[in-house]
Amino acid sequence: MYQPTALEKGDKIGIISPAGKIEPEKVGIAVDMLERLGLKVVLGKHVFDEYHQFAGRDLNRLKDFQQMLDDPEIKAILCGRGGYGSVRILEHIDFDLFLRKPKWIIGYSDITVFHSYLNNILEVESLHSVMPINFTDDQTGKSVETLFGAIMGRFVDYNIQAHELNRLGIAEGELIGGNLSILYSLRGTNMDFETHGKVLFIEDVGEELYHLDRMMYNLRMGGKLSELQALVVGGFSGMKEGDPKFGKSAYEIINEAVESYTYPVVYNFPAGHINDNWTLPLGRYVKISVDEKEVSFNWDKR
DSSP states (O other), X not given: OBOOOOOOTTOEEEEEOSSBOOOHHHHHHHHHHHHHTTOEEEEOTTTTOOBTTBSSOHHHHHHHHHHHHHOTTEEEEEEOOOSSOTHHHHTTOOOHXXXXXXXXXXXXXXXXXXXXXIIIIIXXXXXXXXXXXXXXXXXXXXXXXXXXXXXXXXXXXXXXXXXXXXXXXXXXEEEEEEEHHHHHHTTTSTTOOOOTTEEEEEEEESOBHHHHHHHHHHHHHTTTTTTOXXXXXXXXXXXXXXXXXXXXXXXHHHHHHTTXXXXXXEOOOSOSSSSOOOOEEETSEEEEEEOSSEEEEEEOOO
C-alpha cells in the first residue's frame, strides 16, 4: 500500500467539489484554517458551481478533479463535501499521473467512492476525515486536529472508551471502508471492495433501519463479513425507525449480523456523520486491542 507524502509548510492543497454543492462561506472558513497551518490553498475552477443538487455538471466536476490529480504542485486534495455525485465521474478519471506520485485524497460520506477505488484497486492510502462543509470558525476539536496532523505526517494512536456491545480481542490488518451505503452500492461492480484479512470501518446517516439490516445481510451472504480481522463501527446517526417500527437499533442490527464470527468488534468509534469525526488513514495497517475498559488503535508509523 503506497503512503502519500506528508505536506510541509508552503505546500499547495486543492479544494474541489466532486459531489454536492457547497456554500462559499464554508470553503472560506476552511481556506483560512489551512492558510494558518502554513499551506497554500488552490480552489478548483468549478468548486462553487451549481447544477440541481450537484456542484456543477459532471464534466466540470471531473475537470477539477483531474486537474488537481495531474498538477505536481498540488500535494493533497480536500473534497468540500459529500452528498451525491462522486460515482458519476469516477470511471472517467485518469489516475496515471497520480500513481507516479500519489497525494492525499481527503473526505468522507460520498467520498467513500474514491477511498474504495484508491485502497482496493490502486493500493494507495487516503484520509477519511472531516470536510469544509463541517468546518466552523471556532473549530479546534479533535476532528480538525487529527486531519491537520495527518496531512502533515503526524498520525496519533487512538484510545476510546469501551462500548457494551464490543467484542473483545486483538487484531491487526489493513483498514478499509467508509460509508456503508456507498460500499453497498459498489457491490457487484469491478470497484467492489475486498475484505479478506482486513479491518472494516463502517458508518452511515439517515437510513431506514430495515435498509441497514438489508445491507448487513448483503455483506454477510456475500462473504464480506466472514474473513475480516476486525469490524469498527462509527456513527449511525439520524437512522429512521419506519412504520411499522423495525424494533432494533442500528448497533443491534450490526451486532446480530456478525454474532457468529469471533473477531473483535468495536462500536461507537468517533467517525462519520457526527460531531466527532476523527481522521482515519484508510489503507494503513492498524493494530486494535479491545478490552473491558477501552479500545486502542495503533497505526503503522512507517
